[in-house]
Amino acid sequence: MTKQYDPITIEIIQSSLQAAADEMFAALRHTAMSAIIYEVLDMGTGITDKNGELASSGAGIPGFVGVLDKTVKWVIEKFKKLGDIEPRDIFITNDPYNGGVTHLNDIVLVMPVFVDDEIVAWTANIAHWNDVGGMVPGSMSTNATEIFQEGLILAGIKIFSRGKPIQSVFDILTANCRMPDFLTGDLWAGVASVRVGEHRILEITNKYGKDVFLHAVEEYMNYGEQVSLRALKRVPKGKYSLVEEQDKGPAYKVAIEIRDDEFIIDLCGSPDQDKGPFNMSRDEAVTACQMAFKGVTSPDKVVNGGTFRPLKVLTRPGSVFDPIYPAAQGIYYEITIRLYDLIVRCLAQHMPDRLPAGSFASVCGTLFGGTHPDTDRQYAVIEPELGGWGGSSHSDGNSGQFSAAHGETYNCPAEVAEARYGVTVDYLSFHDDEGGAGLHRGGKGVRIDYRIKSDNAWLTVAYTRSRIPPWPLEGGCQGSLNYVLIIRASGPIERYSVVSGLMLNKDDIIRVMTGTGAGWGNPMQRNLELVKEDLKNGFITEEQANRYYGLEKRASNA
């Protein structure tokens, strides 16, 4: 006879699992030292079941929702000998070839939760560390050709044994990093977070019992699967494919098949791996596909291992989406957003009423650093940039929004940046680059001017969509490009989209320009009142109002 479980108890446990992941998130954010964690929220937390299937996620960004389960599964596999894993152990990895999924800057901590000598769950978190060594400050170099150049590799090792820190691992970490204070602070923040999760789970198992807990987690996965299957029913079935030209290098290719109960993404036709760091691990390719799958099917917050059961991802070893060791992967995030955008674009052409036109679709990762002019201390800025999103069947795109890979990510206020880094922010507003006209227009991209205040500063950027602009739908116009202008104090202006360690001196200006999203629908059909409003608001010029929207002609015909 199967045991009967009270459905309300099961639901309460499930909502407590979500609360626990959120609490882990709050603990990590609260205690981290680096702005990239607490402000940009380049971090995530999660709880998995005993087998490493995601049970709940406290991620601040969608790109980190599907990462932690893959790490836990990997740790379980590596430490499978009895006694390898003990209560209050904590494991650390950052190696995409060994369960680290993303790139060496992202540190994952995982902790088993034991009840009566049995693992009932895992808690885990991921956070971007400012620097993990490697060939350049900030560790990510667009020139890296092997992963060894991208920093210290932690290939899934124990860092806490039975609750006690393993000092030699700490010593190796701090000795291999340019900013050891930050590393230590961020590491302890991660430790506090996995421990909070462990504590919460033990409270649940103490109150309701181990069996009820395990059943609740299993049921939760089934529920996640049900939500996905139900949502899948509403998506048009069929086979779709797209070949997309890239800013540089060969075209990417995706084939998607949507069935009643399956969503298959085939990336096998994609190009060989990049010689530089523009690669992503297979695990990360799956994560990007999960993000797109979730956005296309049911964007609500229920997300766990069950959610992604209908999704199948096919990759080809040796390709950009599944590179062979020791290929560099430092700029993986730009490939994530490319792949995500590729999938959405492939489907949007066939379901333009469900999906919006293309956005600026780049993380626009901007790294610069140097010496604070007042304190002589080194500073390093690592931030994604805001840009414009595409119009959709029923509204204009958002202006000044982080990419789809982000969520509760906050930009750095100009006032904070000035005090913290000693740079001057001369400008932070929308720009007037042309693009995005449509029945529903694209949202505006952003221009930021950073004036450098001391000599010997450096800049690293890796933007995509800097040659091929955001894609329109239903007769709209394409968006504008992402790029950086360097306005030298001596006068010359240089344009970049990918550059590493570019030297800058006092009063040089870094001008970040992010894309305006693409338009949806024929601009000639845009409501004239809205066109006049755009003109009044300075979102378009009079000349553009006439050229794209036929303002004068349509007004006189009316």
Add this chain to the structure above:
Amino acid sequence: MLRVATDIGGTFTDLVYITAGGKVGTAKSHTTTGQFEKGVMDVIKASHITPKEFISFIHGTTIVINTIIEMKGAKVALLTTEGFRDILEIGRGNRPDFFNLEYPKPKPFVPRYLRREVPERISFKGIESKPLDLSDLPAILDDFCAEGVEAIAISFINSYANSAHEEAALSKVKELWPEVSVVASYQITREWREYERTNTAVLSAYVQPIAHRYLDRLNNCLSEAGMRCTPYIMQSNCGVDTLKSARQIPITMIESGPASGVWGAAALGRLIGELNAIALDIGGTTAKCGLITNGEVKLNSNYMVAHNETSAGYPVMVSVVDLVEIGNGGGSIAWVDEFQRLHVGPQSAGAVPGPVSYGAGGMETTTTDANLVLGRINPNYFCGGTQIADMAAVYKELDKLAAILSSSQREVARGIIRIANNSMVNAIKLISVNRGHDPRDFTLIAFGGGGGMHACALAKELGIKKVVIPSLSAVFSAWGMLLSDLRRDYLQTQIVELSGAEAAAQINQALILLEEHAIQEFASENIERSQILFLRYGRCRYQNQEHFVEIALPDGAITSGQINAIIERFHTKYEREYTYRLEASAELVCYHLVALIEVDKLKPEKHPRTGRKLIAAINGKREVDYVEAGIHQATIYNGDVLEPGMSFIGPAIIEESGTTVVIPPGLPCQVDDFGNYCIQTA
């Protein structure tokens, strides 16, 4: 001789008065949206008192938050620094609903054509790097006037470090256009973060004309009715301020109701020796909880309007009591999703049509309905006997849910209570555990219409040892106002590395400036220096970290020798909140000066003991479902007859006109000297 407090809520306007002899009266009237002052006058009339007798009058109102949420404010224009026109529209770029490809970003309260730039620049050190050029201002104001602008906000970059340019622009606007309502960001806050400060100035301008008109009308109504005392307005920082001052910067009223509830709990805690308490206010639509440590309420200045899972909301940078609010109250609707899972809230049946039991056409089962079905609320004494609970309708609707869930009516009703309790438990964890406190070290002070109904179950779940349901719990927020002092919070961002004599000198200089500013402000309102009590705090952090802890700074001039003690205080508090301490150096990032002026506030008096026997308070017995503690024959007590010294043991129910207290089996309850119900839960 009456002390009077009125609190406008979404559904009811509450009033509490206390006579010179200590006699307490309460009344409720319907809130009169659009003419809130009418509801105030109505509730005064309903209390059978007259403003001629008032020796103090304190008022809390939701007009500010409602004006913003309903988008019914003034047409606002913004003057900002050249190069930063779109700060208000860009916001911080975050997207809480992060899988949503068509996330609707909150629209700015000022459209782009009304955001105009002024050439000027102050550096982060407060030094002018580009002079203010107001030569275009007359033309800009002409445009604003032609567009029908009613209020102007001014917010310049780095004005937190030096407000000279904002001040100059402000006085020029006033000179050129004396009739327009105008506010500059420095008048509200001196904290950094340009979007938050700009949005705060904009929202303040947005509500200013409406708040002015309302406060003026209220003042006139009260004066015409013969009131002689100075009216005070409840603020979000748990203090009151004069109507005249509240009129200047009305945005500080944004959370006045919840603030007075938490403040009331803190004041009550100090009175009865419960210095560490969790305040829980369960109303019709939401439940709010706040943390009280050592008798003090924590304030934040990162308040958000309408920030939730699907919206980034709007920041307001004023001192607001630190609250966690969830969509779970008596009117919260129970519903079943397409996967046969039961949920409660956040949608609420509100006052109209209200719960099914109101019999006013409500078709969706609410928490209140579930409490009725389980015998926890008396259907024959519903809403204090003013209404008859429509139980036939309640069972009919509950049956629909039971059918979908293949369950019984009782199990569904129990499920509703358990799910509601669970979300409140999680909310209490957010305010306690997530801020580094163990709820078991706290007493739960629960109030609002639903506080007494759920408190004991929540306490048991959290391991809290004691629950206090205050006397007058249904109008507790209004009562809390009577215990508040006049309070203003001054915040000033400045980064000071905490080491040695230089730090001490910098801190002293900054505090003196802040205090002088406050003293001058009060002097212009005829309040003398000797009446002001200053509390000085510093927000400190590890160098380059973002998150701070706020610690008290020593009184008087700070010596370099005291800096180490300040640092140690920081380490200790930091470790408590964040679980570890670092070897890194510490810095102060923001001063927080609190100015308190004692007003003639209420001193609660003990309730008399008449020697009445407990049996006089017993209204019989009935079957009550305590959900997790089972079904029991509970003794029913009439709360209006209970008096200090009485005690009994659950299963029991206390019924009062505005609230019901549910006491599970085995728990002892005692009525204390002030008429509060104190229940031992562990």
